[in-house]
Amino acid sequence: MNAVEAGHQRRPELSGADTEARAELDLLRYAKLALAEGREAENRGEHDEAIARFAVAAEQGVGDSVLLLAGALTRAKRFEEALEWCELAADEGFDEASDLAARCRAALGLPAPVAELPPAPPAPAPPTCEPAQLPGRSAGLTASADLGLTRRLKALACTAPLHELDYHKAKLDWVDATVYQMAEVAMHTIDQVTIAMDFDTGAAHDAVQERVTPFISAQAPGRSVEEHRRVARWVLEKLINVGTVDRVFHHVYGEIGADGDYRRLTFDFKLVREVAGNRGEIYLRTTDEAINVLVGALDTDVESAQVAAEVKLENLIIRGQLADARVAAEQARYRTVQYGEMLRHKLDATRRDIRVVDWEQELPEMLDKALTHIEDRFKVEHAILRHITQARDESDDPDHKRRAAELVTIVADCIRRHTQLQNRIQSARSVFREEQDRQRFSGSPQRAALDLHGQLLKPVLALPIVDAVAPLEQFFRAASGAQSPDAPALPSLVSMLLRPNVDRDRTAGPVVVPELDEAQDDRRFTDVHKAQADALLDLPGQVRTLGSLLQEAADFDDELPALVALRAANAYNPAISTAVLKGKSRMLVAVPANRLIESPDGATGDDLLLTTAEVVVPAEEQNTVHEESA
Amino acid sequence: MNKLDITDAEQAAQLVSMGLRGRQVPGRDAVYRTLVDRYRCDDVFAAAVDAIAMGLGLAVLDVTAVSGIVLAAQPGSPFEIKMDDYARQAKLRERRDTEKVLHGIAHLAIAALAFPRPDDLANDQYVGRVSVEAVDLVVRETCRVLKDRTMTETGNTDTSAEAPELEQAWRAYANRHEVASTKDNRNNSDSTRGMVRRALRWLAERGLVQAVGEESDETFRPTSRYQIHVRQLASQAAFRELLELGVVPRIALEPAHVTPAAPAN
Numbered sequence: 001m002n003a004v005e006a007g008h009q010r011r012p013e014l015s016g017a018d019t020e021a022r023a024e025l026d027l028l029r030y031a032k033l034a035l036a037e038g039r040e041a042e043n044r045g046e047h048d049e050a051i052a053r054f055a056v057a058a059e060q061g062v063g064d065s066v067l068l069l070a071g072a073l074t075r076a077k078r079f080e081e082a083l084e085w086c087e088l089a090a091d092e093g094f095d096e097a098s099d100l101a102a103r104c105r106a107a108l109g110l111p112a113p114v115a116e117l118p119p120a121p122p123a124p125a126p127p128t129c130e131p132a133q134l135p136g137r138s139a140g141l142t143a144s145a146d147l148g149l150t151r152r153l154k155a156l157a158c159t160a161p162l163h164e165l166d167y168h169k170a171k172l173d174w175v176d177a178t179v180y181q182m183a184e185v186a187m188h189t190i191d192q193v194t195i196a197m198d199f200d201t202g203a204a205h206d207a208v209q210e211r212v213t214p215f216i217s218a219q220a221p222g223r224s225v226e227e228h229r230r231v232a233r234w235v236l237e238k239l240i241n242v243g244t245v246d247r248v249f250h251h252v253y254g255e256i257g258a259d260g261d262y263r264r265l266t267f268d269f270k271l272v273r274e275v276a277g278n279r280g281e282i283y284l285r286t287t288d289e290a291i292n293v294l295v296g297a298l299d300t301d302v303e304s305a306q307v308a309a310e311v312k313l314e315n316l317i318i319r320g321q322l323a324d325a326r327v328a329a330e331q332a333r334y335r336t337v338q339y340g341e342m343l344r345h346k347l348d349a350t351r352r353d354i355r356v357v358d359w360e361q362e363l364p365e366m367l368d369k370a371l372t373h374i375e376d377r378f379k380v381e382h383a384i385l386r387h388i389t390q391a392r393d394e395s396d397d398p399d400h401k402r403r404a405a406e407l408v409t410i411v412a413d414c415i416r417r418h419t420q421l422q423n424r425i426q427s428a429r430s431v432f433r434e435e436q437d438r439q440r441f442s443g444s445p446q447r448a449a450l451d452l453h454g455q456l457l458k459p460v461l462a463l464p465i466v467d468a469v470a471p472l473e474q475f476f477r478a479a480s481g482a483q484s485p486d487a488p489a490l491p492s493l494v495s496m497l498l499r500p501n502v503d504r505d506r507t508a509g510p511v512v513v514p515e516l517d518e519a520q521d522d523r524r525f526t527d528v529h530k531a532q533a534d535a536l537l538d539l540p541g542q543v544r545t546l547g548s549l550l551q552e553a554a555d556f557d558d559e560l561p562a563l564v565a566l567r568a569a570n571a572y573n574p575a576i577s578t579a580v581l582k583g584k585s586r587m588l589v590a591v592p593a594n595r596l597i598e599s600p601d602g603a604t605g606d607d608l609l610l611t612t613a614e615v616v617v618p619a620e621e622q623n624t625v626h627e628e629s630a
Numbered sequence: 631m632n633k634l635d636i637t638d639a640e641q642a643a644q645l646v647s648m649g650l651r652g653r654q655v656p657g658r659d660a661v662y663r664t665l666v667d668r669y670r671c672d673d674v675f676a677a678a679v680d681a682i683a684m685g686l687g688l689a690v691l692d693v694t695a696v697s698g699i700v701l702a703a704q705p706g707s708p709f710e711i712k713m714d715d716y717a718r719q720a721k722l723r724e725r726r727d728t729e730k731v732l733h734g735i736a737h738l739a740i741a742a743l744a745f746p747r748p749d750d751l752a753n754d755q756y757v758g759r760v761s762v763e764a765v766d767l768v769v770r771e772t773c774r775v776l777k778d779r780t781m782t783e784t785g786n787t788d789t790s791a792e793a794p795e796l797e798q799a800w801r802a803y804a805n806r807h808e809v810a811s812t813k814d815n816r817n818n819s820d821s822t823r824g825m826v827r828r829a830l831r832w833l834a835e836r837g838l839v840q841a842v843g844e845e846s847d848e849t850f851r852p853t854s855r856y857q858i859h860v861r862q863l864a865s866q867a868a869f870r871e872l873l874e875l876g877v878v879p880r881i882a883l884e885p886a887h888v889t890p891a892a893p894a895n
Contacts, residue, residue: 150786205811245820248805252791264791268805276763276809276823349771352764353746356771439746449752450865452742457769459877460738460868461800462776465731468799471871472734473713479741479864480716481836481855482688482701482709484650 032057035065042068047076058085150255154267157251158289161271162186165238172234175227179220185235188215193272194286194337202275202283209233239272240284247273291337340421343370347428353453354435363432367425374422378415385411525563532556533563537571537588539612546590546608547598568608579615589613641665642678646686649699650709652837652855656698669693691862694754697854702863716832727795728802732822735803736829738868739769741860744839744852751861754854760839762848765826766808773800 038053051072057065066088073082165182192211196203209232216228241247251267271290274282346366350357357363385408392404450456456475460468525533536549546568553560571588579587593607645665648654656663669676670693679699683690687707691700703709717730743765744758745751777800789797803822810818818824830850833839838856843849 242810246802246805247807247810255786265786265788266791266794267788268801270805274807274809274811282809282811345771345774348767349774352768352771356775449745449748449861450869451748452738452745452751452860452865453768453772456865456868456872457735457738457742458772458776459872461735461769461772461798461803463799463875463877464796465727465799465802466795467875467877468731468734469727471868471875472731472738474871475741475864475868476713476716476734476737477705477711477864478702478867479737479838479856479859480711480833481652481838481859482650482703482707483711483836485708 030056035068038065038068038072042072047072051076051078058088150253153253154251154269157249157253157267158269158271160251161239161241161249165235175231177231179223180216180231181219182231182235185212185216185219185231186239188212189232189235189239190271190286190290193284194291202277202285204281204283205236208236208284212236236272236284239290240274241270288341337417340417340424343421343424347424347431350428350432350435354432354439355454359432363428367428370421370425374418374425377418381411381415381418385415525559529560529563532560533567536564537567537610537612539588539610540586541611543609543611545593546610549610550597568610571610572608576615580617585615586612587615638675638678639682641668642675642682645669645679645699646683646688646701649683649688649690649701652835654698654837656695662698663695666693666695666698669699670695692858694854694858696754697858700855700858700862702859731799732803732806732825733829735769735799736765736822736825737833739765740826740829740833740839741852741856741864743768745857745860751857751865754857756857758852759842760830760850760852762823762827762830765830766823769803769822770808773804776800777804 034053035057038050042050054065054069058069070082070085162183169177169182189212192208193203212232213228216231248268254264256262269289270287275285277283388404388407550561553564571590590608590610593609595607597607648662656666680690687704688701691702693699717733744760750756807821808823810821812818839850839852842851
């Protein structure tokens with residue numbers, strides 16, 4: 001207890017006077033002990049004991065003991081002592097102390113210090129509003145001292161959807177999801193989508209599910225494949241945030257603004273989004289937020305992160321830490337993809353409307369930067385590739401070898417992506433010139449009209465939603481013309497409403513058997529004609545002229561000669577292979593007779609010699625025919 | 631020219647009624663063409679048409695040989711189309727204003743893409759092309775530009791959680807998904823492309839745009855009627871609202887109000 005008394009005897013301005021009494025180290029240790037004891041005492045509610053302990057610690061300035069002491073004194077209503085300690089604490093840089101001091105002064109009825117006031121002299125002036133400013137100022141200082149707070153909060157928010165998957169999996173009624181690590185599946189899904197993302201397309205839903213399913217089945221090998229697929233789909237849908245109207249994850253966070261007020265803001269983000277491909281198909285793409293979550297380098301500049309990732313990789317390879325190197329290489333690849341995305345956006349925008357992209361300053365700078373970037377990356381990555389290839393070849397450890405081989409693949413992929421990016425950049429300027437010709441240099445202005453994009457669409461988009469409603473409603477009303485309103489006729493409406501309900505039969509009624517008329521026989525040649533023609537043209541072992549056949553046919557009736565002539569013409573250059581395929585044994589063959597036809601009913605043309613020939617199939621061909629027919 | 635008799639009144643009313651049938655054009659209808667010619671030559675007849683339209687709560691924006699008679703419904707007229715009726719069909723799970731604004735943006739963006747430059751809007755011969763994809767992309771790009779601008783101006787683009795109605799329109803649009811897969815591969819009407827698609831089909835039903843190419847291309851060309859609507863009325867009306875809000879700088883611009891078109895020649 002003597003230590004406590006000593007604490008009471010000492011005044012703050014005397015602190016440090018008796019350091020010579022003990023070795024400084026001992027003193028410090030003792031003070032720390034006192035601080036811990038003081039906290040315990042305060043927790044137990046023994047305020048006097050706590051104050052005594054804090055006083056010892058505060059003498060040595062250990063931790064926040066000065067502040068704790070001041071707080072404890074205030075609670076014990078020993079305001080004057082508290083005020084002294086508060087000022088000491090404020091001098092040491094504890095911002096909260098000024099708040100406490102203001103409370104003490106208010107309790108004592110003292111005015112706020114104007115400048116460097118000595119603590120003692122009480123002034124008769126009534127308390128002004130100045131103490132109220134102090135907390136505000138200190139809050140501002142706290143906020144400005146912690147600039148990264150917002151960024152870190154946002155980064156934290158991006159991981160929330162992944163954690164929620166595991167919280168909510170117990171609620172799934174179609175599966176006992178305890179075996180599945182949903183957050184891991186989600187990470188894996190994001191990985192797969194990111195890797196499949198290219199300049200033009202994204203990943204198809206099915207492909208992603210297919211690629212994630214093996215990972216899921218590794219988690220629960222006993223379950224059915226159907227269930228694994230369903231888990232994959234569920235995780236993917238949760239990442240897209242299906243089920244909400246705008247599919248955005250909202251996260252509310254607080255920030256202290258420039259004026260010192262705490263305000264709550266909403267951070268909106270998506271992880272995986274669906275985009276339309278060229279032919280209307282739907283692809284998945286990961287957002288920047290998701291890539292950042294995945295890479296772990298949260299909220300960083302694209303380019304510097306890339307440089308950092310690659311420097312890290314090189315270091316790791318030199319030190320032979322290939323496992324880490326692989327992670328770094330993958331990060332580098334994700335960064336590359338992200339960088340390409342940025343460029344793609346700009347180029348697409350140029351193609352659509354040249355005015356929305358700043359081609360005077362921003363884009364040329366960006367292209368130059370991107371080209372320099374690619375040049376650097378080519379050097380770095382080729383160097384890395386050389387190193388790893390060497391590492392792969394020299395290493396005896398099969399595990400190292402395998403990992404190095406994987407790295408080689410990844411870095412080669414990075415280089416491929418850079419090449420792709422470079423092609424785009426090289427064609428960018430010609431895209432600009434073409435689009436400029438197309439969009440700008442066509443015709444001269446005719447009469448004044450509004451620039452719909454610049455003067456309407458853009459200002460409207462910049463408005464808050466409540467304000468934007470009115471102009472848009474005006475535009476909609478005026479641009480969509482007039483509609484003819486439906487005018488129901490009252491008599492018909494009434495009669496329709498009053499019409500009694502028809503009792504419906506449960507069956508559809510009797511089946512009506514349709515009466516069918518005989519199909520009219522309007523063929524030119526009847527079956528009798530065909531039989532007659534067949535008989536006439538069956539000429540085994542004999543040769544007859546078409547003319548004589550026609551004469552014979554003319555005896556039957558007027559139509560038969562036409563059929564016979566058609567058959568004969570058809571037999572000229574007959575389709576032998578077809579006959580072979582159909583398995584016919586005989587066929588009609590016609591050859592020209594080198595004279596004109598002599599026909600009674602005025603048929604003209606060359607006469608033909610007709611005969612019926614046997615179809616003979618050679619043995620080997622016969623086999624093939626049989627095989628074919630079989 | 632001469633006095634009006636009953637037959638003329640009937641013909642004038644007929645012209646107005648043809649204007650109400652959006653898809654009818656003088657090029658395909660001899661009667662319509664005669665009436666349009668008469669409107670353009672006969673002052674008395676033109677005045678009668680204007681008066682009949684006025685009585686029905688319609689304003690004659692223009693009468694041309696290409697577009698026929700272009701009518702605009704005046705506020706409060708039975709022919710007026712209101713955004714509330716249009717957006718009513720949309721699912722309204724979220725705040726109503728947001729849905730209305732998104733639909734309105736789709737319509738405005740269609741016009742902006744159909745007539746990209748002021749000249750195109752002024753030029754009667756200009757024929758534009760609008761596709762669902764392009765409209766969505768143009769708006770998204772503009773949203774991105776606005777986001778960048780907000781970022782450089784304020785350093786933070788997030789809206790206040792306490793006053794969600796102060797969320798800017800661009801954010802609402804950018805946050806909404808552009809497409810969404812559905813189980814039966816139908817188009818999702820909640821997505822921005824779904825909204826644009828609906829707007830274009832709706833305009834096509836009214837004869838304000840026409841589909842070109844294959845149906846899967848989803849490409850449309852604005853008709854002359856649409857150009858007149860946007861030029862004479864819609865852009866001015868919306869611009870006036872913006873002026874009242876003080877969003878766009880007040881520059882020398884002709885006072886915009888609906889005037890019956892003067893008969894040409």
